[in-house]
Amino acid sequence: MLRRIPTAVRVANWTRSLATVSNSGGDTVQKTSKFDIVIAGGGMVGSAMACSIGYNPIFGEYKIALLEPNPVKTMAIQADFSNRVSAIIPGSINVLDDIGVWPYISELRAKLFQSMQVWDAASDHSFLLLDSKFTDEKMGYVVENDVIMLALMKRLKLLDSNVEILHCKVDDISLQISNGDIGNVSIKLDNDDLIETRLLIGADGPQSSIRTAANIKHISLPYNQLAIVATLQLENQNENVVAWQRFLPDGPIALLPLSNSRSSLVWTTNPKHGKMLLEMSNEEFIDSVNNAFVNNDHVIPNINRISSTINRGLNSIPSGNFKEAPQSPPTVAGIDNNSRGGFPLSLGHATNYVMNRLALIGDAAHRVHPLAGQGVNLGFKDVEVLSKVLAEAVTEGNDIGALPHLLKYESTRQLQVLPIMATIDNLNRLFSNKNASLALARGIGFQFLNYLTPLKVICHVIPLY
Amino acid sequence: MGSLFAESRCRIYSILQKNRLGYACRNVGKLRFPVNISSQRHNTNTSTANEEEIKQFSDIASKWWQWNNKNMPLHALNMVRVPLIRDALLGDEKSHKIDQPRPLSGYKILDVGCGGGILCEPLARLGAQVTGIDASSEIINVAKAHASKCDRVAANVSYQCTTIEQLTTTENAQSFDAVIASEVIEHVDNVDLFVSSCCQLIKPGGKHIVTTINRTPLSYAVMIIGGEYISRIIPAGSHDWKKFITPKELTKKLEEGGLNVDFIGGIFYNPLTNNAGWLDNTKVNYAIVAHKPSENYEKSNA
Numbered sequence: 001m002l003r004r005i006p007t008a009v010r011v012a013n014w015t016r017s018l019a020t021v022s023n024s025g026g027d028t029v030q031k032t033s034k035f036d037i038v039i040a041g042g043g044m045v046g047s048a049m050a051c052s053i054g055y056n057p058i059f060g061e062y063k064i065a066l067l068e069p070n071p072v073k074t075m076a077i078q079a080d081f082s083n084r085v086s087a088i089i090p091g092s093i094n095v096l097d098d099i100g101v102w103p104y105i106s107e108l109r110a111k112l113f114q115s116m117q118v119w120d121a122a123s124d125h126s127f128l129l130l131d132s133k134f135t136d137e138k139m140g141y142v143v144e145n146d147v148i149m150l151a152l153m154k155r156l157k158l159l160d161s162n163v164e165i166l167h168c169k170v171d172d173i174s175l176q177i178s179n180g181d182i183g184n185v186s187i188k189l190d191n192d193d194l195i196e197t198r199l200l201i202g203a204d205g206p207q208s209s210i211r212t213a214a215n216i217k218h219i220s221l222p223y224n225q226l227a228i229v230a231t232l233q234l235e236n237q238n239e240n241v242v243a244w245q246r247f248l249p250d251g252p253i254a255l256l257p258l259s260n261s262r263s264s265l266v267w268t269t270n271p272k273h274g275k276m277l278l279e280m281s282n283e284e285f286i287d288s289v290n291n292a293f294v295n296n297d298h299v300i301p302n303i304n305r306i307s308s309t310i311n312r313g314l315n316s317i318p319s320g321n322f323k324e325a326p327q328s329p330p331t332v333a334g335i336d337n338n339s340r341g342g343f344p345l346s347l348g349h350a351t352n353y354v355m356n357r358l359a360l361i362g363d364a365a366h367r368v369h370p371l372a373g374q375g376v377n378l379g380f381k382d383v384e385v386l387s388k389v390l391a392e393a394v395t396e397g398n399d400i401g402a403l404p405h406l407l408k409y410e411s412t413r414q415l416q417v418l419p420i421m422a423t424i425d426n427l428n429r430l431f432s433n434k435n436a437s438l439a440l441a442r443g444i445g446f447q448f449l450n451y452l453t454p455l456k457v458i459c460h461v462i463p464l465y
Numbered sequence: 466m467g468s469l470f471a472e473s474r475c476r477i478y479s480i481l482q483k484n485r486l487g488y489a490c491r492n493v494g495k496l497r498f499p500v501n502i503s504s505q506r507h508n509t510n511t512s513t514a515n516e517e518e519i520k521q522f523s524d525i526a527s528k529w530w531q532w533n534n535k536n537m538p539l540h541a542l543n544m545v546r547v548p549l550i551r552d553a554l555l556g557d558e559k560s561h562k563i564d565q566p567r568p569l570s571g572y573k574i575l576d577v578g579c580g581g582g583i584l585c586e587p588l589a590r591l592g593a594q595v596t597g598i599d600a601s602s603e604i605i606n607v608a609k610a611h612a613s614k615c616d617r618v619a620a621n622v623s624y625q626c627t628t629i630e631q632l633t634t635t636e637n638a639q640s641f642d643a644v645i646a647s648e649v650i651e652h653v654d655n656v657d658l659f660v661s662s663c664c665q666l667i668k669p670g671g672k673h674i675v676t677t678i679n680r681t682p683l684s685y686a687v688m689i690i691g692g693e694y695i696s697r698i699i700p701a702g703s704h705d706w707k708k709f710i711t712p713k714e715l716t717k718k719l720e721e722g723g724l725n726v727d728f729i730g731g732i733f734y735n736p737l738t739n740n741a742g743w744l745d746n747t748k749v750n751y752a753i754v755a756h757k758p759s760e761n762y763e764k765s766n767a
Contacts, residue, residue, distance in 0.1 A: 034616070055566070057566070058564055059566070059567060060566045061566040061567070061617075062566075068509075112570060176516070181530045181531070181610070181611060182530070182615075183614055184614070198615070222715075238668075394590075395552075395563060395568075396543065396547045396548060396589040397547050397586070397587025397588055398543070398590075399586070399587075399590075399615065403539075404540055404541065404739065
């Protein structure tokens with residue numbers, strides 16, 4: 001019973017949009033091209049999905065299409081760093097390596113970061129240092145989104161025969177049903193072409209039109225925060241291998257290494273302050289960034305006193321890797337031209353990731369706060385799990401778009417994604433405020449986490465840290 | 466007076482029927498653990514097809530392919546039986562063929578009692594040439610209509626409304642690499658004729674794969690009381706416990722048909738997670754894989 005109810009609802013939901021297409025489909029006479037798998041959205045996650053199934057020989061006879069309305073940008077790397085970057089964690093590197101994309105990325109431009117320091121503006125002693133020395137594993141790489149895209153496109157180009165790239169947008173979708181028997185998904189494209197597929201994969205981002213057309217419930221929660229991004233020039237051009245993140249009352253500010261002379265800024269703050277940051281001159285902006293990392297304006301004196309006491313206590317116990325105070329991040333000296341940008345943040349989660357003949361991946365299924373750099377990593381993990389489930393379905397001769405195996409993808413991913421989403425959301429709520437008791441709680445939490453060896457434990461609790 | 470009584474009784478029945486609990490009670494009332502099975506076992510019908518059974522399945526023909534209805538166990542069973550059939554046919558070739566898009570291409574498979582084609586379609590997708598037969602013409606029409614919707618399936622599958630013993634008269638003997646009787650032997654009349662007809666159509670060296678239900682008190686509890694009356698996952702009246710067959714009886718019949726049994730394994734189905742898998746215990750559902758020895762063929766020819 002438990003299983004049957006949601007399944008029935010999924011069919012019912014889908015059929016609702018049927019009416020629109022049977023009308024429009026009636027008067028068009030043109031031949032519809034049939035595909036086995038259509039991926040809507042050729043962003044990082046959608047393209048990775050296309051590579052993943054395109055390169056698996058088991059899908060050798062499957063017709064695959066990737067729908068991306070925007071033609072590929074220049075096929076060469078720009079001299080300037082892009083302001084949109086992702087922190088790619090080892091799990092994602094494995095996924096990208098399996099589909100042959102990682103070698104291209106490391107060839108183009110990727111910066112390894114060996115350690116990460118996270119600290120709290122409310123107290124001098126409340127900080128957490130994660131170093132790859134303690135964890136065996138690499139922390140990750142900072143990669144520009146454009147570089148990831150470029151590498152994916154290079155890899156997809158070699159796949160011309162298997163994956164067809166259509167530069168179209170989806171206008172409407174519907175599921176063909178006759179006598180309760182589920183047929184293909186009809187997709188009406190914006191150039192009035194009609195295509196059919198056995199499985200539609202929605203990778204069309206947080207405002208997914210596929211998700212809307214399929215009537216999948218989506219819970220969306222806008223944060224009253226704006227993320228400001230920029231490519232910054234550093235004063236000391238020494239080794240730049242640490243990712244820095246400081247929690248300010250309005251949101252975290254993070255500096256991610258791009259090269260020895262450049263770092264990428266992601267500063268989450270309230271919309272009013274964010275707007276000011278976008279409008280001020282370069283010199284003022286640089287001062288604001290430097291100040292945000294070092295000022296003591298937000299220190300709550302009592303908390304500071306308590307945490308320094310705890311610190312002394314912990315210090316008296318012999319321990320391998322205890323540090324007295326946080327290190328200072330490098331001083332910012334300049335900003336790359338036109339690299340400053342801002343975007344609003346929200347949390348979003350689709351109640352269902354799959355329906356009959358439909359699966360959502362990446363931001364279409366879940367969108368998180370960028371504070372832990374998890375967004376695209378969650379998407380790459382979706383790609384890994386969905387590809388595995390689909391390949392398994394093919395070896396068992398299953399209909400590629402049948403709900404039973406798609407449900408496996410959904411349950412696997414929701415079990416993994418929801419705790420991460422909750423952790424990130426809670427972290428944001430825990431840190432982005434001026435409440436003294438919360439500041440005390442996180443201060444103590446940080447100190448104990450920092451004291452604990454091996455730090456590997458923490459790395460498994462909070463995936464990025 | 467009599468007709469009035471009959472009418473009021475009818476009304477009570479119809480009220481009972483509308484009431485789910487009442488419906489269940491009425492059916493449970495009919496449950497009796499069948500002790501005497503001799504009448505069924507020595508069936509001397511000349512046909513394997515049972516009219517009542519055909520009607521029962523024809524009635525649900527239209528629902529055969531709904532993933533949200535009572536055929537869910539059959540769809541889930543594919544998780545077990547498709548790999549079983551695939552691996553039985555591929556044998557040692559499995560390791561290098563498994564990653565190919567059509568590992569079963571070149572194999573000719575007969576699915577006896579194919580129903581709507583729930584098992585035929587995955588086998589066709591794996592590249593096998595599948596013939597599906599069923600005694601109900603309505604079900605065959607459903608199967609044909611569904612297969613036509615997927616080009617990959619349509620190219621590799623053909624359906625016929627016939628019985629296995631009729632097929633032995635039209636089809637060349639020993640023409641299939643595998644004959645499959647999945648969840649069907651418990652529905653047929655004259656099991657001996659059914660098994661011998663199946664054996665006849667298998668190529669020397671070919672495989673016979675049977676999945677069915679054991680005749681044990683546990684299978685009565687699980688399949689009939691649990692499955693049909695309590696959870697009602699299976700349509701009530703789908704199974705007749707007396708027709709269930711034990712692995713021992715089936716092995717004997719297969720050996721009489723000239724086959725060697727290679728494997729007997731138990732199967733479980735979990736209706737809550739809609740999962741199926743292997744089990745050591747063969748007391749409820751089980752599968753048998755047998756093969757026709759090659760030398761047997763030469764002997765009979767000589």
